[in-house]
Amino acid sequence: xxxxxxxxxxxxxxxxxxxxxxxxxxxRAGYIRQLASGIYSxxxxxxxxxxxxxxxxxxxxxxxxAHEMLMPALEPSELWKETGRWTTFGxxxxxxxxxxxxxxxxxxxxxxxxxxxxxxxxxxYKQLPLSVYQIQTKFRDEARPRxxxxxxxxxxxxxxYSFNESYESLDRTYEQMFEAYSNVFKRCGLNFRAVIxxxxxxxxxxxxxxxxxxxxxxxxxxxSDTSRYAANIEMAPVKRTYTKSDETPxxxxxxxxxxxxxxxxxxxxxxxxxxxxLKSILFKVDEKFVMTITRGDHEVNDVKLKNLYDxxxxxxxxxxxxxxxxxxxxxxxxxxxxxEDVEVVADLAVEALVNVSCGANEEGYHFTNxxxxxxxxxxxxxxxxxxEEGDPSPDGEGKIQFARGIEVGHVFxxxxxxxxxxxxxxxxxxxxxxxxxxxxxxxxxxxxLAAIVEQYHDERGITWPANxxxxxxxxxxxxxxxxxxxxxxxxxxxxxxxxGVEVLYDDRKERAGVKFADSDLFGVxxxxxxxxxxxxxxxxxxxxxxxxxxxxxxxxxLNYVT
Ligand code: ATP
Ligand code: MG
Ligand code: MG
Ligand code: MG
Numbered sequence: 001x002x003x004x005x006x007x008x009x010x011x012x013x014x015x016x017x018x019x020x021x022x023x024x025x026x027x028r029a030g031y032i033r034q035l036a037s038g039i040y041s042x043x044x045x046x047x048x049x050x051x052x053x054x055x056x057x058x059x060x061x062x063x064x065x066a067h068e069m070l071m072p073a074l075e076p077s078e079l080w081k082e083t084g085r086w087t088t089f090g091x092x093x094x095x096x097x098x099x100x101x102x103x104x105x106x107x108x109x110x111x112x113x114x115x116x117x118x119x120x121x122x123x124x125y126k127q128l129p130l131s132v133y134q135i136q137t138k139f140r141d142e143a144r145p146r147x148x149x150x151x152x153x154x155x156x157x158x159x160x161y162s163f164n165e166s167y168e169s170l171d172r173t174y175e176q177m178f179e180a181y182s183n184v185f186k187r188c189g190l191n192f193r194a195v196i197x198x199x200x201x202x203x204x205x206x207x208x209x210x211x212x213x214x215x216x217x218x219x220x221x222x223x224s225d226t227s228r229y230a231a232n233i234e235m236a237p238v239k240r241t242y243t244k245s246d247e248t249p250x251x252x253x254x255x256x257x258x259x260x261x262x263x264x265x266x267x268x269x270x271x272x273x274x275x276x277x278l279k280s281i282l283f284k285v286d287e288k289f290v291m292t293i294t295r296g297d298h299e300v301n302d303v304k305l306k307n308l309y310d311x312x313x314x315x316x317x318x319x320x321x322x323x324x325x326x327x328x329x330x331x332x333x334x335x336x337x338x339x340e341d342v343e344v345v346a347d348l349a350v351e352a353l354v355n356v357s358c359g360a361n362e363e364g365y366h367f368t369n370x371x372x373x374x375x376x377x378x379x380x381x382x383x384x385x386x387x388e389e390g391d392p393s394p395d396g397e398g399k400i401q402f403a404r405g406i407e408v409g410h411v412f413x414x415x416x417x418x419x420x421x422x423x424x425x426x427x428x429x430x431x432x433x434x435x436x437x438x439x440x441x442x443x444x445x446x447x448x449l450a451a452i453v454e455q456y457h458d459e460r461g462i463t464w465p466a467n468x469x470x471x472x473x474x475x476x477x478x479x480x481x482x483x484x485x486x487x488x489x490x491x492x493x494x495x496x497x498x499x500g501v502e503v504l505y506d507d508r509k510e511r512a513g514v515k516f517a518d519s520d521l522f523g524v525x526x527x528x529x530x531x532x533x534x535x536x537x538x539x540x541x542x543x544x545x546x547x548x549x550x551x552x553x554x555x556x557x558l559n560y561v562t
Contacts, residue, residue, distance in 0.1 A: 038145025
C-alpha cells in the first residue's frame with residue numbers, strides 16, 4: 001500500500017476530549033475519527049486492525065464449532081416485549097418507528113432475535129447443541145459515552161449464542177467458549193483476567209467477564225496473587241453481614257458463597273428497600289459512615305422532579321456528622337430517576353460501594369448551612385467490611401490484590417430465561433417438548449482494539465503486537481526525489497509484496513522527520529528505511545517495540561522479514 005494514496009490523517013496535537021492514551025493515539029495516528037459522541041468511523045488502517053481482531057475471533061469461534069451468521073440490526077419491538085426487555089433494558093435501548101408507526105429497537109444485543117429464529121427452525125434434540133455467532137455493529141445509548149472506542153454508542157461486537165438440550169451440555173459449551181475467549185485475548189497479546197461476574201437480572205448461574213488489566217478500566221477486580229481466583233469486586237465477598245439499626249439481622253438469599261454476601265446482594269437489597277419507601281440508608285464501614293441513598297425531590301434542568309434518589313458517598317467519623325450531611329441533601333452520584341426501576345438503584349449502589357471500597361472518595365466534603373436531620377430519617381445502617389488488599393483470598397490460596405479492568409468479553413449461562421418466555425422448545429429423545437437451555441457470549445471487538453492500545457504504546461505512539469498490526473513492515477523512502485533511494489525502495493516494496501508481506505510504503509514527498517514521527521505513531525512492528533546508503537544497497541531496519549536497530553544489505557531484507 002502506498003501511503004501517498006491513502007487516507008491516513010495524522011495529528012500533532014491530542015484531540016481536546018481525548019483523556020486516555022488509546023483514544024488519543026487512535027485519533028492522532030489516523031485510525032479513527034469521531035462523527036458524533038460515541039460514534040466513530042474507522043479509516044483504512046483502522047479497518048485493517050479491526051479486521052485482524054475479527055479474524056482471530058472468527059478462527060477461535062469456528063474451532064469450537066460455532067458458525068458465523070448475520071442478523072438484522074433492526075429488531076421489532078414485539079420480540080423485546082415477549083421477554084419484557086422492551087421495558088427493563090431502559091433508555092440504553094435505541095428505539096425508532098417506521099413510517100407506519102411500528103416500533104423497532106436498534107440492536108443492542110440479539111438474544112430475542114436468535115431465539116425467535118431457533119424456536120422456528122430447530123425442533124429436535126438431534127439438532128442440538130447449536131452455537132452461532134455474528135460480528136456486527138451494536139447500538140447502545142450509553143449515559144456516558146467516553147474514552148473513544150472503549151465506551152461507544154455504536155460499536156462492534158462479536159455475539160455468540162448457544163442452545164443446548166441440558167444444563168450439562170451447556171456446561172460443556174460454556175467451557176469451550178471460555179477456552180476460546182482465553183485464546184482470543186492471548187492472541188491479541190493482552191494481559192487479562194477472567195473474573196467471576198454478576199448475573200444480575202438475567203438470573204443465570206455462571207458468568208465470567210474477561211478483564212484487561214488497565215488503569216483506565218472502569219471496573220475493579222479483586223484477585224489472588226497466587227491462584228486463579230478473580231472476581232469483579234461487586235462479586236467479591238462482603239465480610240460482615242449488615243444489620244438494621246435495631247440489630248435485627250436481615251434475611252438475605254445467598255448467592256455467591258455459602259456464608260458470605262456480595263456487594264450485589266447488598267445492592268439488590270437496597271434497591272428493594274428504597275422502592276418500598278425507605279428514605280435513606282447509612283453504611284458503616286470500619287466505624288466510618290460512608291454512604292447514604294436519600295429519596296426526595298430534586299431539580300434537574302430547572303424542572304422539579306419527584307421521587308428521585310441521591311446516592312451520596314461520605315466519609316465521616318460519626319453518625320451525627322453523617323446525619324448533617326444527609327440533611328444538606330448533598331449528592332455525588334445523583335440525582336438519578338429510578339422511580340420505576342429497582343435495577344438502577346441497585347447499580348447505583350454497587351457503583352457507590354465499589355468506589356467506597358476502593359477509596360475513590362477520600363477527599364471528603366465540606367458543608368455549610370447544614371440543617372441537621374431536616375428532610376431525612378436514618379432508617380437503618382449496615383455494618384460492613386469489604387474485602388481489602390492483603391486479605392486472604394476466598395479460595396484460601398494467596399492474598400487479595402486489586403486492579404482496574406476493561407471488560408472486553410462476557411460469557412453467560414442464560415439457562416431458560418429467554419427460551420421459556422419465548423417458548424423455544426425441542427422434542428427430546430423421549431418425544432417430549434422441552435425448553436432449550438441457552439448461553440450468550442460477547443466480545444467487544446472495537447473495545448478490544450482500544451484495550452490493546454492501552455497496553456501497547458510508548459511516548460511516541462502505538463507499538464502493536466504483530467498479530468494485530470495493520471502492516472508488518474513500514475517501508476520508508478526518506479527522500480524519494482533521489483533516484484537511487486526511490487529505485488531501491490520500489491524494488492524492496494515489490495519484493496515484499498510478491499512475498500505476501502503486508503507493507504505500508506511511505507513514498508510521500510515529506511520531510512524525513514515527519515516520516516519517522518508518523519511511523520512511530522502508527523506502530524508498525526518493523527520499519528525499513530531507505531536513505532543515504534541506498535547507493536551501497538544498504539538499508540536500516542528498526543523494531544518498533546524494542547527499538548533495536550540494524551543495517552542490512554538489500555539482499556538480506558526478505559529473509560529478515562519473513
Ligand atoms: P459495560 O459493563 O462496559 O457497560 P456490558 O456489560 O454492558 O459492558 P455486555 O452486554 O456484556 O456489555 O456486552 C458484551 C461486550 O460488549 C462487553 O463485554 C464489552 O466488551 C462490549 N461493550 C459493551 N458495551 C460497549 C460499549 N458501549 N462500547 C464498546 N464496547 C462495548
Ligand atoms: Mg453496559
Ligand atoms: Mg459489564
Ligand atoms: Mg457484560
